[in-house]
């Protein structure tokens with residue numbers, strides 16, 4: 082076989098893929114492409130770039146020298162297929178791609194690589210979509226896990242702080258799975274009344290109890306063929322946990338009042354912001370249930386651990402608030418926002434931005450507006466942060482506590498005309514307020 086006919090046969094292989102695919106040599110040069118690749122990377126290849134890392138990332142050197150894993154290097158080292166998740170610059174913007182790189186040899190035993198790029202549509206690296214957004218390494222590691230385990234039937238336990246995106250991650254797991262066209266059923270475990278647990282979960286037959294006027298399907302049946310998502314699973318009371326355990330172990334359930342058991346068919350995803358191992362230690366959560374539901378645990382990163390995603394998330398949230406005339410943070414407002422600890426994570430970020438858009442008369446949100454939006458925060462940490470910043474100036478002015486109290490009362494009076502309201506905010510009676518004012522004026 083000549084090299085030309087070998088290349089022709091490899092090009093046929095590339096054309097058989099329904100995703101972008103290329104042939105690379107050991108020097109990272111793109112040697113052959115299929116039409117999906119040409120379409121997705123047309124802007125870049127039209128600039129005459131040849132190296133895969135230049136085209137996909139705009140790098141001047143291979144990915145592993147830029148702090149990322151290089152699938153070509155890994156495939157060369159192991160001699161077998163290597164798979165990684167990367168963000169590529171494509172004609173559509175930045176896109177998450179699952180890269181699968183397989184070594185092949187030509188007629189003279191020289192090494193080449195077939196690289197197939199599968200776009201990951203469940204998440205987005207651009208602010209447009211109403212899905213999980215991010216580009217940071219912590220986010221990409223999360224997407225990689227979701228991609229890998231999503232395709233299986235393995236039970237997944239999503240942990241991580243409140244507002245970090247556990248429910249969105251559960252939806253992404255469902256979207257990746259074979260069950261994507263079937264129902265995704267969420268069970269809010271914290272909202273399930275104790276007495277209704279069984280009938281909500283497993284359904285009931287007519288006459289099973291007072292008020293059961295007809296047969297009713299439970300959530301397990303509603304999830305048939307799809308995904309059952311138990312949100313806040315740590316809130317299920319101990320005596321109900323055994324019923325859940327039985328369902329997971331036997332894969333059968335019996336509606337209340339029914340003598341027959343039915344086969345269940347769902348993929349289980351659970352989520353909690355609680356520390357389940359600690360609850361197991363404290364005898365508040367069954368150990369056997371914990372091991373059943375946590376076959377594959379995924380910890381969602383806090384927003385603080387993925388601060389690099391902040392500008393992208395801000396853009397995306399502001400676009401969702403108003404897509405016609407999107408709001409925009411000026412650089413000072415963005416810097417102030419970036420200083421926040423975000424204990425409430427992305428949910429808190431959304432609230433702050435929503436408040437800022439309500440307070441702003443113009444599409445450009447200034448640092449003053451951002452400060453006001455932060456001052457209205459219901460998260461104590463943010464309020465403390467704001468107070469701490471204000472106190473710093475006062476400390477530098479070396480104010481006594483008494484002078485500080487007087488200054489604070491005067492500020493309150495300047496902002497609120499109603500003295501009863503001022504007393505309320507200051508946490509004292511109206512009489513005490515008048516007394517303090519008198520002392521200040523003496």
Ligand SMILES: Nc1ncnc2c1ncn2[C@@H]1O[C@H](COP(=O)(O)OP(=O)(O)OP(=O)(O)O)[C@@H](O)[C@H]1O
Nearest residue numbers: 212213214242243244245246247248249354427428
């Ligand atoms: N990666 C993300 N990109 C864009 N929006 C996100 C992302 N992750 C979370 N959000 C948004 O943040 C909010 C909180 O997310 P979600 O409800 O999934 O968090 P949670 O971890 O389940 O919270 P809780 O523990 O309080 O139930 C939602 O409005 C969600 O749309």
